[in-house]
Amino acid sequence: MRASIALDDPARRAWAYLSRVVEPPCHELAALVGCVGPIEAADRVRRGLVDDDLARRTEARREIDHVADDLELLARRGGRLITPDDDEWPVLAFRAFGGALARAKPRTGPPLVLWALGPARLDEVAQRAAAVVGTRAATAYGEYIAADLAAGLTGHDVAVVSGGAYGIDGAAHRGALESDGITAAVLAGGLDIPYPAGHSALLHRIGQRGLLFTEYPPGVRPARHRFLTRNRLVAAVAGAAVVVEAGLRSGAANTAAWARALGRVVAAVPGPVTSSSSSGCHALLRHGAELVTRAEDVVEFVGRMGELADDQPRPGTPLDRLTDVQRQVYEALPGRGAATIDEIAVSSGLAPAQVLGPLSLLEVAGLVTGSDGRWRIIRTGPDQAAAQGSAARLV
Amino acid sequence: MRASIALDDPARRAWAYLSRVVEPPCHELAALVGCVGPIEAADRVRRGLVDDDLARRTEARREIDHVADDLELLARRGGRLITPDDDEWPVLAFRAFGGALARAKPRTGPPLVLWALGPARLDEVAQRAAAVVGTRAATAYGEYIAADLAAGLTGHDVAVVSGGAYGIDGAAHRGALESDGITAAVLAGGLDIPYPAGHSALLHRIGQRGLLFTEYPPGVRPARHRFLTRNRLVAAVAGAAVVVEAGLRSGAANTAAWARALGRVVAAVPGPVTSSSSSGCHALLRHGAELVTRAEDVVEFVGRMGELADDQPRPGTPLDRLTDVQRQVYEALPGRGAATIDEIAVSSGLAPAQVLGPLSLLEVAGLVTGSDGRWRIIRTGPDQAAAQGSAARLV
Numbered sequence: 001m002r003a004s005i006a007l008d009d010p011a012r013r014a015w016a017y018l019s020r021v022v023e024p025p026c027h028e029l030a031a032l033v034g035c036v037g038p039i040e041a042a043d044r045v046r047r048g049l050v051d052d053d054l055a056r057r058t059e060a061r062r063e064i065d066h067v068a069d070d071l072e073l074l075a076r077r078g079g080r081l082i083t084p085d086d087d088e089w090p091v092l093a094f095r096a097f098g099g100a101l102a103r104a105k106p107r108t109g110p111p112l113v114l115w116a117l118g119p120a121r122l123d124e125v126a127q128r129a130a131a132v133v134g135t136r137a138a139t140a141y142g143e144y145i146a147a148d149l150a151a152g153l154t155g156h157d158v159a160v161v162s163g164g165a166y167g168i169d170g171a172a173h174r175g176a177l178e179s180d181g182i183t184a185a186v187l188a189g190g191l192d193i194p195y196p197a198g199h200s201a202l203l204h205r206i207g208q209r210g211l212l213f214t215e216y217p218p219g220v221r222p223a224r225h226r227f228l229t230r231n232r233l234v235a236a237v238a239g240a241a242v243v244v245e246a247g248l249r250s251g252a253a254n255t256a257a258w259a260r261a262l263g264r265v266v267a268a269v270p271g272p273v274t275s276s277s278s279s280g281c282h283a284l285l286r287h288g289a290e291l292v293t294r295a296e297d298v299v300e301f302v303g304r305m306g307e308l309a310d311d312q313p314r315p316g317t318p319l320d321r322l323t324d325v326q327r328q329v330y331e332a333l334p335g336r337g338a339a340t341i342d343e344i345a346v347s348s349g350l351a352p353a354q355v356l357g358p359l360s361l362l363e364v365a366g367l368v369t370g371s372d373g374r375w376r377i378i379r380t381g382p383d384q385a386a387a388q389g390s391a392a393r394l395v
Numbered sequence: 396m397r398a399s400i401a402l403d404d405p406a407r408r409a410w411a412y413l414s415r416v417v418e419p420p421c422h423e424l425a426a427l428v429g430c431v432g433p434i435e436a437a438d439r440v441r442r443g444l445v446d447d448d449l450a451r452r453t454e455a456r457r458e459i460d461h462v463a464d465d466l467e468l469l470a471r472r473g474g475r476l477i478t479p480d481d482d483e484w485p486v487l488a489f490r491a492f493g494g495a496l497a498r499a500k501p502r503t504g505p506p507l508v509l510w511a512l513g514p515a516r517l518d519e520v521a522q523r524a525a526a527v528v529g530t531r532a533a534t535a536y537g538e539y540i541a542a543d544l545a546a547g548l549t550g551h552d553v554a555v556v557s558g559g560a561y562g563i564d565g566a567a568h569r570g571a572l573e574s575d576g577i578t579a580a581v582l583a584g585g586l587d588i589p590y591p592a593g594h595s596a597l598l599h600r601i602g603q604r605g606l607l608f609t610e611y612p613p614g615v616r617p618a619r620h621r622f623l624t625r626n627r628l629v630a631a632v633a634g635a636a637v638v639v640e641a642g643l644r645s646g647a648a649n650t651a652a653w654a655r656a657l658g659r660v661v662a663a664v665p666g667p668v669t670s671s672s673s674s675g676c677h678a679l680l681r682h683g684a685e686l687v688t689r690a691e692d693v694v695e696f697v698g699r700m701g702e703l704a705d706d707q708p709r710p711g712t713p714l715d716r717l718t719d720v721q722r723q724v725y726e727a728l729p730g731r732g733a734a735t736i737d738e739i740a741v742s743s744g745l746a747p748a749q750v751l752g753p754l755s756l757l758e759v760a761g762l763v764t765g766s767d768g769r770w771r772i773i774r775t776g777p778d779q780a781a782a783q784g785s786a787a788r789l790v
Contacts, residue, residue, distance in 0.1 A: 104766075105766045108767070144669075145668060228751070228768075249749045249751070249752035251752060252752075253752050254751060254752075254755040257756075257765075266759070270666065270677060270680070272536060273540060273665060274536070282665060282686055283721075284759065285665070285680065286686050287760045288759075289759075290681075323643060326643075354644045356644070357649075358643065358644060360651065360652045361643070361682065364651055364679065370500075371500045372502035372503070373620055
């Protein structure tokens, strides 16, 4: 019903026209639409009444009018256009393209309009999503981790966004679908061009149960530069980008770079150092990506876009990062004074041999200090924060 | 010959007596020796003419005199005492026990004296060494990495220090020995008590070709607290401590904590997130340990003790951390202006498809910036350092 309205709606027809007339993203066109609205913008472009830059960008396609065909095809498949005028437009997710990023990368920006198919709403997906991406040349290890991570994320009501490619992307989508979770695939071509062809059935399932979307109108074929452009949308609609496996030359690092540029958390899963499919992940970890080993690690990074700062103050306290056993040991330490390993074992209920490892990691984290076989908590009061800062560097 | 002199030398006899009279480390005894020298200190302890604290610490053993037996056993095996009076004493390595650490952990300190066996000189080992440590419950992956890392380190004239235990320690020692490198095992008991018994032959080989040393006199059996005390020496004589595999409850984290406390680099090797033997490594990496995947990564952290700050300014520039391919791509970028992927491919000699991954990682590292398919270097002049700081956070 939405689709049948769209066929006659002049604004929708204008959006559809504008979506094809330039290769996205095009900040000149976005600026014009921002000033005069889509209908007037489409009219001016069609008649060539635009400034030189935009005239050059639209020259080749301004006389092409596929609008009726495009909207009919979309309606036939049960899809929809998502425009900035719609409630479904993920305003907060795309806000990250403004501000400092717009100054640093003036030639990028949010999509003009999105072609979408599937029951999931994009604004709801973007409120709580993680991108799970990686190399097409995945190992069995990587595919297992991607599927397991995706299943775990959906178990925490986190939607799994990826690029629909072979390897890690496909495993992530499948893991989410198999646990009845929401998954979204961002395409680098039109909705009617399933790519890669071997994933036609998978993409069909995602369109039936999750969400397929793209900034390209029907018939546009994926090309190298479109994958790069598409990656910014994978990063934008997710609170965190997790690279599961990537070689040093993998394009997955491009999605990670977009995530960082957009202020999203970049995370990577480590793997065997003997596996070249994990070397890109290790390189990302060296450059400051968060190390994640399970869905719970990712969930803590995924907040509601724009509310992140309120919901989850970051950087959190070191205590937030403890494992259960570490916390058990930490909490077994006396509030005042020190305790021996045996005393800590008794109060924690762990065997003495199980206490030492956690204690040492707590010491590395600057939370406890041991001396002469006795261990005590390092307290951080408001006026001790500076002191603990130096203790944490020391210990 | 050194050994036969030792039997008659009153200072050596005093050191040998002092080595057994307390359970090390004992800062009260170290302070007394520092004030009056070993001969006078031994005499006062023997006669009980010391303050209450030291009297209590030495009460149980002050009448035990094994000096002649100990020194004869040492001479018979071809070993030696290493004392602070000897050239071989690693002054710079043990200096780290002073200063802030001495104030934070007053009840620890350098060893009083060391019992040693083997052709390698401790001062030379400590000038350029890495500790390679980990769990006894190692996997085949961990043992392979430990041996390979150790072999690679010795190929760069880095000595491999470890604890002689089953699992990672043993694999590291073996890897060093098999590539004719220097390896040192720090024992938690006397030189005459090979521990674990299953490593008798390995420890024997280390004593013949590398170095065995311990602060415990002959006959002392390893005990749990002695492993912890021993770990501080493993950390102290190496410029970096590398944890190859460790469970969350592994004692290897204790060596890492000592390394951090002593101002050494703490590094860890990642592994499959499905392997509990790598979870301790992943926890260390989350807490700031350096991620290493091969010997070359470790070599850059291992300087000559005390000269590290001069030889290798740290933190280094981000350029220091590039892989060969990343550097190749970085250097293919024009000095001024921007280049497309295809232009970078031509000047780097790489295929266009090989350029993107490295470029994205360079972007994550804040070294280059891409916009609209064109890439440029981000320059850091003295007055642009602050600007790049914020760019690196942004991108």
